[in-house]
Amino acid sequence: MTTxxxxxxxxxxxxxxxxxxxxxxxxGPGVTGLLGPxxxxxxxxxxxxxxxxxxxRGDIRVLGLDIADREQRTEARRRxxxxxxxxGFFTRFTAFELLDYIAILKEMTDRxxxxxxxxxxxxxxxxxxxxxxxxxxxxxxxRQRLALAQALxxxxxLLVLDEPTVGLDPEQRxxxxxxxxxxxxxxxxxxxxxxxxxxxxxCERVITMKDGQVVFDGTPxxxxxxxxxxxxxxxxxxxAGLFWRTSEGMYRTLGQRPAGAEPADPTIEDGYLLALxxxxxxxxx
Amino acid sequence: MSGTWHVDTxxxxxxxxxxxxxxxxxSIETHLTRCERCRNTLPREDxxxxxxxxxxEDTIGRPRLTVxxxxxxxxxxxxxxxxxxxxxxxxxxxxxxxxxAVLTFAVAAAHWxxxxxxxxxxxxxxxxVSPLVGVAIAYAPRIDAAHxxxxxxxxxxxxLLLVRTGAxxxxxxPLAAATMPFLPAPxxxxxxxxxxxxxxxxxxxxxxxxxxxxxxxxLLVVAWLIGVxxxxxxxxxxxxxxxxxxxxxxxxxxxxxxxxxxxxxxxLDAGGTR
Numbered sequence: 001m002t003t004x005x006x007x008x009x010x011x012x013x014x015x016x017x018x019x020x021x022x023x024x025x026x027x028g029p030g031v032t033g034l035l036g037p038x039x040x041x042x043x044x045x046x047x048x049x050x051x052x053x054x055x056x057r058g059d060i061r062v063l064g065l066d067i068a069d070r071e072q073r074t075e076a077r078r079r080x081x082x083x084x085x086x087x088g089f090f091t092r093f094t095a096f097e098l099l100d101y102i103a104i105l106k107e108m109t110d111r112x113x114x115x116x117x118x119x120x121x122x123x124x125x126x127x128x129x130x131x132x133x134x135x136x137x138x139x140x141x142x143r144q145r146l147a148l149a150q151a152l153x154x155x156x157x158l159l160v161l162d163e164p165t166v167g168l169d170p171e172q173r174x175x176x177x178x179x180x181x182x183x184x185x186x187x188x189x190x191x192x193x194x195x196x197x198x199x200x201x202x203c204e205r206v207i208t209m210k211d212g213q214v215v216f217d218g219t220p221x222x223x224x225x226x227x228x229x230x231x232x233x234x235x236x237x238x239x240a241g242l243f244w245r246t247s248e249g250m251y252r253t254l255g256q257r258p259a260g261a262e263p264a265d266p267t268i269e270d271g272y273l274l275a276l277x278x279x280x281x282x283x284x285x
Numbered sequence: 286m287s288g289t290w291h292v293d294t295x296x297x298x299x300x301x302x303x304x305x306x307x308x309x310x311x312s313i314e315t316h317l318t319r320c321e322r323c324r325n326t327l328p329r330e331d332x333x334x335x336x337x338x339x340x341x342e343d344t345i346g347r348p349r350l351t352v353x354x355x356x357x358x359x360x361x362x363x364x365x366x367x368x369x370x371x372x373x374x375x376x377x378x379x380x381x382x383x384x385x386a387v388l389t390f391a392v393a394a395a396h397w398x399x400x401x402x403x404x405x406x407x408x409x410x411x412x413x414v415s416p417l418v419g420v421a422i423a424y425a426p427r428i429d430a431a432h433x434x435x436x437x438x439x440x441x442x443x444x445l446l447l448v449r450t451g452a453x454x455x456x457x458x459p460l461a462a463a464t465m466p467f468l469p470a471p472x473x474x475x476x477x478x479x480x481x482x483x484x485x486x487x488x489x490x491x492x493x494x495x496x497x498x499x500x501x502x503x504l505l506v507v508a509w510l511i512g513v514x515x516x517x518x519x520x521x522x523x524x525x526x527x528x529x530x531x532x533x534x535x536x537x538x539x540x541x542x543x544x545x546x547x548x549x550x551x552x553l554d555a556g557g558t559r
Contacts, residue, residue: 052436070551074439082437088430093372097348098431101372105438105445109365115343131346150434160437 001028004188005049005158010058012044019044020055021212031184033203033220034192035272041212042192043085043162049190050082050160063157078107081151085162085192087143091136095127095146098135102150121149126175140167148176152183159183161191165198177201196269200224208275216275220268227266227274230254234261242277292316292323301328366448373452384415384457388464395468403523405470410513412461413482414506419453420489421502442554443546446498450486458482477527480535485509487542494545494552 005027012020019041047053065072099118108114125145144167208216238258357367391408465475492501517523
């Protein structure tokens with residue numbers, strides 16, 4: 001694998017909370033998904049990679065650049081696009097004006113080229129007809145697409161997307177997946193999500209995080225396969241273990257086989273939940 | 286006319302080479318809008334056409350220039366820099382009105398007791414603070430709502446901070462200067478707010494090497510108010526902080542801190558270590 005982004009012994013502390021504790025990872029071209037519960041350290045990791053947050057310790061190399069160095073950090077910023085978890089907006093701006101403003105901050109000084117680029121990314125996220133609409137009048141899903149559009153300005157080599165599908169309806173999510181998989185063909189895309197379906201549909205590699213540590217690193221198929229033989233279905237309510245009632249009225253259990261339960265085909269969500277559960281058991285042990 | 290008649294070759298050639306009188310040209314253009322067959326016989330250059338469309342699209346889709354932007358352009362500021370300055374988030378109506386209101390109040394206070402030796406004090410205390418407050422609110426989460434997106438751009442850090450500080454200074458300074466003629470004192474006295482104002486802004490930038498701007502600015506405002514009050518209390522001369530020796534201190538401080546900020550500019554960046 002060609003390494004485009006690498007982190008080594010990354011540590012970050014906020015008061016008493018340590019979202020990253022000596023994390024080391026390499027990323028290559030293609031789409032990599034970060035899965036994990038709230039507080040797992042995904043956002044902290046992505047903020048460090050996007051150069052908006054300095055780690056306490058550890059090394060980060062983005063596209064071969066050491067971002068601890070000011071000049072190299074600026075160069076890295078020229079080549080990356082970042083969608084934060086909670087993208088704020090100047091709501092008095094129109095969609096076009098916001099992108100124009102950010103394009104200037106991305107050093108696009110030639111007006112005609114810049115405006116062409118703004119129109120291109122607006123079309124990419126299907127907002128061309130909303131260019132002159134004030135942001136305060138855009139729906140949540142439209143704002144999320146606008147935030148994605150700003151990340152695409154300048155055709156960056158690295159895309160860092162923190163929960164990009166939040167607020168998108170199913171149709172928009174489909175379009176988004178098509179866009180990201182196309183972008184992932186020629187660049188490195190790192191995205192965090194709570195949606196296991198997004199990972200299954202988009203990512204060649206999935207990293208599951210918990211408490212600042214990696215608990216699974218492999219393919220989505222590998223994550224699913226990890227649950228093989230550990231997923232059960234029964235009509236009777238189990239007495240213990242991790243289980244829930246499905247829409248068919250059956251009980252789905254992960255882990256030990258409950259009495260009278262039949263084996264069921266695992267899904268990526270089963271694999272994800274078991275990866276988290278196994279790490280808890282390992283920690284407790 | 287478009288039903289059976291079509292533009293013949295000779296007429297079309299003369300139309301293309303602009304050798305027709307205006308009335309005939311207009312008549313042909315009306316026909317061309319309705320007749321696809323004649324339109325298709327028109328010679329056209331695809332590259333020129335796409336360039337023309339792009340230019341039209343660019344003209345129509347271009348954001349409307351604001352008053353600030355138009356003024357900056359007339360002053361020779363490059364287009365992208367004018368846009369950046371004009372779109373600086375804190376140059377909002379609320380902040381401008383706030384600065385104007387504070388300065389108006391300070392001028393009114395000076396006129397309330399013009400013979401009093403400290404009549405100018407409210408103005409001299411308030412005027413240096415106004416740019417500092419502007420710099421602080423430029424980084425307040427509610428005003429700089431998009432700060433996380435902007436922090437990942439190449440201009441984030443010292444460049445953006447300096448652009449915004451410059452925008453505040455070039456806005457707040459004329460506002461304060463505009464109120465000076467209304468003060469009951471000679472200009473040489475009323476201008477005494479300028480050096481402390483500059484020193485406070487550079488001190489804010491210097492402090493932001495260690496703490497966020499939105500923390501540094503309120504700290505300095507409080508320190509400034511306490512300092513002015515304490516100087517008056519201990520010496521009995523409330524205008525002491527605005528006398529020539531104090532002005533020398535402010536000027537020197539501003540110059541030294543400006544050099545310090547330049548040398549430590551890499552730390553004015555959330556992505557760099559503080």
